Amino acid sequence: MKQLYDVLIIGGGVIGSAIAREMSRYRLKIGVLEKNLDVCCETSGRNSGVVHGGFAYNTDSLKAKLCVEGNKIMGQLSEELDFAFQRCGKVLVGNTPEDQESLERTMKQGKANGVSGMELIGKERLHELVPAVIGEFAMYSAESGIVDPFGYTIALAENAAENGVDYFFDNEVTAIERDADSNYVITTSAGTFYSRWVVNSAGLGCGKISELLGIGGYKIIGSKGDYIILDKRTGPLLPMPVYPVPSNTYMGIHVTNTTDGNVIVGPNADLTDNFTYYGVSQENMDYLASSASDLWPCIHKKDYIRNYSGILPKWVDENGAIQDFKIEVQDLKAPRAINLIGIESPGLTAAVPIARYAVGLMAEREKLTLNSSFNPIRKGVVRFAELSKEEQNLKILENPEYGEVICRCETVTKAEILQAIHNPLGVDTMTGIKYRTRSMMGRCQGGYCQMRIAQLLEQELGKKEDQIQYARKGSQMFFGKVRQEVES
Amino acid sequence: MNAQLKEIQVEQVDVVIIGGGPAGLAAAAELYRRGIHNLLVIEREKQLGGILRQCIHDGFGLTRFQTALSGPEYAQRFIDTIEELNIPYITDATVLEVTHERQVTAVTREGMRTWQAKAVILTMGCRERTRGAIGIPGERPTGVLTAGVAQAYMNLFNTMPAKEVVILGSGDIGMIMARRLTLEGAHVKAVFEIQPYPSGLPRNIEQCLNDYDIPLYLSHGITAIHGNTRLTGVTVSKVDENFKPIPGTEKEYKCDTLILSVGLIPENELSLDAGVILDERTRGALVDENFQTAAEGIFAAGNVLHVHDLVDFVSIEAESLADSVAKYVIEGSLKPAAISINTDCNIGYTVPQRVSGEKEFTLSLRVKRPMKDCRIVVRQAGKEVAVKKMKKAIPAEMIRFVISHEKLVSGSDLEVCVEC
Structure with missing residues (x-):
């Protein structure tokens, strides 16, 4: 039986994940289609990590308004969602x-x-x-x-997932149509999905997805x-x-x-x-x-x-002048499609206000019912390195896996690596572990720990050597074993 | 206060040795033989032996044991001694902190442990320089890895990381991996070295490259890395005397793996926090002839002090500090070293960098560029105090010679220079 979603969100970056989380406050069946193997592989993970004040944008622009709001709520968000913000x-x-x-x-x-x-x-x-x-x-x-842009994006996504949102990785959208019931039929590299609403939060792909929705003309x-x-x-x-x-x-x-x-x-x-x-x-x-x-x-x-x-x-625009954020529903061209265009800096700062704005466009068009079981609190992987010696000692006494340091530059323990491997989104790449723990991010760049992490991924997830991917699809790390083990 | 909070007891010990590789094990055995029995070797891996565990090729031990051993065999000789003498050691323990007051804290599966030592010996070895550290331009696909990582994947984890290979850097591990990869069915296309001379030992060029028809190109660098998932190829260029790529000399090599053998960096993060001062040239501690660092009671030997080309000299260096450490533990101080050792532009560095002038010592040094028929001269106040004649001197080979204190006087620095 085909699953009909209330909303499918195209693009699981910081914007898509913020929208997923904000929408999960309501009684909606939500899915996220992400072409990469994790949530912060493009613009969301590749930036300065600065939480902007909002002074650099033209007054009355969405960039200014949503940035200022985003700045104000960042402290509360970081407490709810357990990500690093200073x-x-x-x-x-x-x-x-x-x-x-x-x-x-x-x-x-x-x-x-x-x-x-x-x-x-x-x-x-x-x-x-x-x-x-x-x-x-x-x-x-x-x-x-x-802010830690990885931790922030992952936190939004994990909290969304914990509140019932389905994440589909390795699903690049190739076609969008509407069926006889006017529901959206979305074809991806891996399958077909059905939904009443669509959100285009595809970041670098926003122009392409907008075209697929029938809203052309964005350069x-x-x-x-x-x-x-x-x-x-x-x-x-x-x-x-x-x-x-x-x-x-x-x-x-x-x-x-x-x-x-x-x-x-x-x-x-x-x-x-x-x-x-x-x-x-x-x-x-x-x-x-x-x-x-x-x-x-x-x-x-x-x-x-x-x-x-x-x-x-x-x-x-046609003269090359950079435009404001565009967050719209074009009811005639693409009903029930929230189209987000040109979400660049300060998108990281403004992500949650952008998401609330998008939800607002939805709420203007249909009645949303609050999801009484929504839980805004999410806990990330414990950072052993940030604890006092006494706290570290206690952690090890609770769980000896904290007593085994896997990444020496960043002092990441086996317990943390295991938590990251079994993350709520089911991400199974090396960079998935890296972004969630800081392992391999230190000065030796994984020289000491990457072998152990690859081995733990194999053991914990039952994968073969040639199934371990570094980051993107096709970034295979190994070509099998050096020698086959012989059964004795 | 949490009632459960278990206080971390401070354990008293004469000497803590950080790192159970060739340097740490050699130092431990020699200290024990000198009557220092209340010592502890702390090793982060599950077994003793350090990096030798993954060096399954032979050629170790020719100087120290007069026989060719594999890395694990060489390490085992020291491990056997440790076991026979019942020298205390712990594995699976990662040191997080060494204080200036010689308090050492480690993470273990049993909890955090802290020791107060009279003396600390730093034998943490070194790490490999990475792509990011040398700033190779281009994309960031997987398949770009250091030689030591490739070696660990193959020899410790039975995992094949490569099929079509290009190697950057003619360091010894890179050349050894060229042979190892070839033996396991990978195709090594070439080794490129940015310097106009090889950075590894002549015997490895012979046995690891020439014997397998792997070409070595000197004065060549990698100017771009291609591929956004797995590596698809690299661009190689000839470089001029300032290591700048020469336009028009670019050549593309298709490969799935780029192995980097571009240098080793002594791993001194713990040392810095303990107040040890580093030598910009070696990136290891500044030491005197007792191998004592600028932090009193903290000593260093092996690759954490300066990168060696032969493990035999790592062991010999670590053994030679035992006398001084034993004396320090018993007497509480050593003679101050007021004589600095300065070098001319042909010398890369010396170890030690300062001496007391009151005892014989071994001077270790490297020349900066290959030289023939030269003399390495040590002078004090214009007077020759030691000379070593060299038919051939190359940066890849560490030069060591003993300097007697009898000709030394106080109040004047030593000058080391090369005369051709």
Whole structure:
């Protein structure tokens, strides 16, 4: 018998997962179709992890409104959902009279947007906040912060799943039609799904899904940014993100502390129409390091751990001008389809307000009944490394698997790896374990632990060597055994 | 206060040795023979032996035992001694902290354990430099792994990580893996080295590459990695004397695996937290001839101190610190080392970096580039105090020689230089 969903959400990034969670507050049968093997494989996991204040966006834009709301509720969300968030503040550093004017304009816009906690500060105060910074003055935003983008997205998705949402990975949508009952028939790379409502939260794929829904005309371009990750030894030198003075369309190359104590340098912004190429060139790496060193002179090659890149989906008009978020239902062209277009930065900050806005569009069109069993609380994998020695001792006495360190750089124990392997979403990739525990994210990049993690995945999930995938479909790690074991 | 909260007892011990690999085991056995019996070796793996457990090729022990052994066989000789002498050790225990006051805390399956030691010996070995650390440009598919990881997958986990292989870096482990992969049916297309000379030992070039017709290209680097799921290929370029790729020399190699053998980094995160000062050149501790670091009572030997090319010298170095550690445990201090050892531009580094001048010591060093018919000269205040003649000196081979204290005077630093 075919399952008819009330809502199918296309794209399980931070937006799709936030929508899934917000909708699970109501009595709805919800599914998420995700083409990757986990929830934060694209834009949601590939960014600066900054929780924005909301001052950088045009007043009255959705970007401004939803960002400001998202910023305000981030503390409560992080408590409900158990992900790392720090309201550490941030500074935009300037040197010239033009910079000063620009920062004053930014502050004025911020005030109009409803942002609090902004002030212009002089050199002395700037160096109290960030001793290593280079600059004459700054705009300080006390309400800005940082979040673990993996932990945040996974938390939303797991809480949605715990509240009854079905996640379908490895399901890339290839066609959308409507049947005689006007229900949506969605064909994916793995099967066919039926639903009354559809949500397009496909991120980089939003233009394509919009076309499949019959809503054409949205031009999406990618803005690709590369980053370098630095060793945790550099963390204490950067207590908050340091940005240059922003332009209207681009935040500029900045240095950002992470919730785990690393520093990330980037991003540049290269326009691209290739939404699957995540390579980082030598020129860009060199450019990032030299450019960011003008703000924060602590970038040394010996501290490089890794580089990565992310692509923001930007909706542009025919002149190439970047547009606001678009969150709509076009009742004539595609009834009961919530279409989200150009959800780029500050989408991470604004995810839950975006989701509530989307639910609002639904509620205007049909009566939603509260789900009385909705539970907003979700617990993530315990972080052994963050406990005191006494707490660590207690944990081991409760469960000896906490007494076995698998990842030495990040002090991740076997108990944590096992919790991650048996995650509520059923994700079974190496990066699935990585994003949930920080194993393989340290300075040796899995040199010590990846063999043990691959082996635990095989043992716990009954997989063969050649079934272990690193991240994306096709990222097979092994070609079988070296030698076959002979039964004696 | 939680009534259940079980307090972590502090256990008293003369010496804690962190790491039960070749350095730690050799140090433990020698200390025991010198009468220090209240010691403890802490090993994070399930067995003693360290990285030797995965080094199943032979060639170990030629200096230390005058016979060719495999890695596990070499380690077993030391493990047997540890067992025979009943030297205390624990496995499955990961040290999380060493304090300046020599308090050592480890995670074990029985709970957190803390020891107060009179002396601590750091023998944690090293880790491999990764793709991210050297910043190779390109995409990030799976199939890019360090030689040691590939070795562990094959030799400890019976898992085949590669079929069509390119190797970057001519380090010893990379060359050994070229042979190992070939023997297990993989196809190793080439080894590329960015330096104009090999970084591994001549015998490995002969036995691991030449014997299997695997080409070695010097002055070549990888300038792009391709594939967004599994690796599909790499772009290789010739490089100039500043290691910059020469435009027009790019060549594509199709492969599913890129093995990196691009250097080892002494693993000193614990040491730094204990107040040990590192030498920028070795990335190991600054030590005196007693192998004492800048943190009093904390000593270091083996690959955590400086990366060795032969395990035999790891053991010999660790054995040679036993005298000093025993003396320190009994007397509570050692003679201060006020004489610095400075080097000229041809020397990569020396160990030790400072000495007291009151006792004979072994100077270990590496040259920065290959040289022929040269003399390594040690001078103090312009006067030669030691000379070693070398027909051939290469960076891949550590040079060691004994320097007598009889010619040394106090108040003046030592200069080490190469004369051709």
